[in-house]
Amino acid sequence: MASSPQSSGRSHVSETNREVALAHAGEFEALALGPLRIWPPVVLAPMAGVTNYPFRALCREFGAGLYVSEMITARGYLNNNRRTVLLASSREDERPRSVQIYSSDPRDAGEMVARLVEDGVDHVDLNLGCPVRKVTAHGGGAAIPVKPKLLAHLVGAMVRNAGRVPVTIKVRKGIDAELLTYRDAGRVAEEEGASAIGLHARTAAQLYSGEADWEAIADLKSRCSIPVLGNGDIWESLDALRMMRATGCDGVIVGRGCLGRPWLFRELAQVFDGREPQLPPNLGEVRAVMLDHARRLVEFFGEPTALQQMRKWTAWYTKGFRNSAALRERLHQVTRLGELEALLAGVDASEPFPASALRAHRGKSGRTQKVSLPQGYLDDRDDATPPCEAFDAAEAESLEGG
Numbered sequence: 001m002a003s004s005p006q007s008s009g010r011s012h013v014s015e016t017n018r019e020v021a022l023a024h025a026g027e028f029e030a031l032a033l034g035p036l037r038i039w040p041p042v043v044l045a046p047m048a049g050v051t052n053y054p055f056r057a058l059c060r061e062f063g064a065g066l067y068v069s070e071m072i073t074a075r076g077y078l079n080n081n082r083r084t085v086l087l088a089s090s091r092e093d094e095r096p097r098s099v100q101i102y103s104s105d106p107r108d109a110g111e112m113v114a115r116l117v118e119d120g121v122d123h124v125d126l127n128l129g130c131p132v133r134k135v136t137a138h139g140g141g142a143a144i145p146v147k148p149k150l151l152a153h154l155v156g157a158m159v160r161n162a163g164r165v166p167v168t169i170k171v172r173k174g175i176d177a178e179l180l181t182y183r184d185a186g187r188v189a190e191e192e193g194a195s196a197i198g199l200h201a202r203t204a205a206q207l208y209s210g211e212a213d214w215e216a217i218a219d220l221k222s223r224c225s226i227p228v229l230g231n232g233d234i235w236e237s238l239d240a241l242r243m244m245r246a247t248g249c250d251g252v253i254v255g256r257g258c259l260g261r262p263w264l265f266r267e268l269a270q271v272f273d274g275r276e277p278q279l280p281p282n283l284g285e286v287r288a289v290m291l292d293h294a295r296r297l298v299e300f301f302g303e304p305t306a307l308q309q310m311r312k313w314t315a316w317y318t319k320g321f322r323n324s325a326a327l328r329e330r331l332h333q334v335t336r337l338g339e340l341e342a343l344l345a346g347v348d349a350s351e352p353f354p355a356s357a358l359r360a361h362r363g364k365s366g367r368t369q370k371v372s373l374p375q376g377y378l379d380d381r382d383d384a385t386p387p388c389e390a391f392d393a394a395e396a397e398s399l400e401g402g
């Protein structure tokens with residue numbers, strides 16, 4: 001039987017999850033992706049500008065699971081664009097190593113997979129959910145599953161070149177409520193030999209607004225024989241158990257919930273192992289993680305880029321703490337690691353983690369959009385011609401697409 005929740009001792013868990021039972025032995029299985037077995041069945045979502053090697057390594061130290069790179073454009077990678085190659089890179093200690101590809105051209109995607117496999121990558125994912133106007137307006141990202149044959153060519157080319165390395169795809173529900181594509185995507189993924197499909201249960205029109213539609217995840221699961229990964233609105237570890245139980249999905253993908261909260265992966269490992277999630281860190285402990293993160297970024301990107309990137313991170317790490325707005329303003333001026341250390345030395349280390357920050361949305365606003373597609377795009381959905389690439393490698397990092 002599931003352990004009975006100690007709701008009275010769960011003051012550090014939001015109201016939504018107070019009564020959620022911990023996983024009981026044998027309730028969930030490791031996520032099977034080709035030869036890989038991932039336990040707990042937890043995947044760090046690919047996030048542009050976020051899931052670079054330093055952040056993946058930090059998350060991995062807290063927990064366990066699969067930690068996916070940000071989207072890497074096949075064009076940039078194949079052209080040996082310096083920055084793209086750096087973003088795709090990893091270190092010896094990262095196993096399994098997982099890379100997400102962005103491409104709308106089967107030849108490029110296949111070639112990139114071959115190169116990655118040669119380079120020792122253990123898993124590749126294909127981004128089919130990017131909702132950015134510039135991308136969909138050229139028929140890329142979330143627009144690709146509108147054309148199942150093109151999608152089939154892309155996935156097929158990747159699988160053929162991957163050998164034993166599992167290939168997965170990550171999609172949204174569709175373009176908008178009228179044009180849903182995830183069922184077709186599930187069918188194609190299965191037919192073309194993908195090892196799993198991840199569903200961000202929002203349409204491209206919804207961007208990141210509203211609540212993710214977990215029923216769509218359950219629907220996809222009921223139709224697919226390959227593993228289904230559920231994605232959307234896992235803010236706390238117990239949300240993952242709720243999603244798995246509500247949808248029957250085989251694993252969860254965690255995005256914004258871990259922004260400035262890499263310890264979420266420790267809590268996820270605990271609840272999947274049937275243990276209560278640990279208390280979140282106080283401000284002193286958060287400071288230590290923040291500085292650890294900053295040092296890792298400096299080591300990987302060099303000080304100027306790292307400190308530039310730390311601006312968004314410090315905002316996420318300090319969200320909800322007392323006087324954090326004033327602190328953030330000063331943190332934004334910082335250009336050297338030493339200054340960051342000096343500034344943070346003054347915080348009240350004993351301040352507990354704010355309950356208000358547990359489910360506070362981070363990373364994206366709540367706006368919606370009308371999705372742009374190429375002129376006449378819906379006239380021939382059987383067309384498999386690859387669209388022309390919409391952006392160059394340098395732009396890709398700023399697209400934040402998925």
Ligand SMILES: Cc1cc2nc3c(=O)[nH]c(=O)nc-3n(C[C@H](O)[C@H](O)[C@H](O)COP(=O)(O)O)c2cc1C
Nearest residue numbers: 045046047048071200232233255256363400401402
């Ligand atoms: C800053 C940011 C960057 C993202 N970049 C990517 C990306 O490169 N590839 C991708 O497939 N999804 C990307 N996404 C979408 C996430 O992977 C995920 O699908 C989405 O955030 C929903 O999950 P969540 O509710 O847990 O955040 C991005 C999301 C954010 C917030």
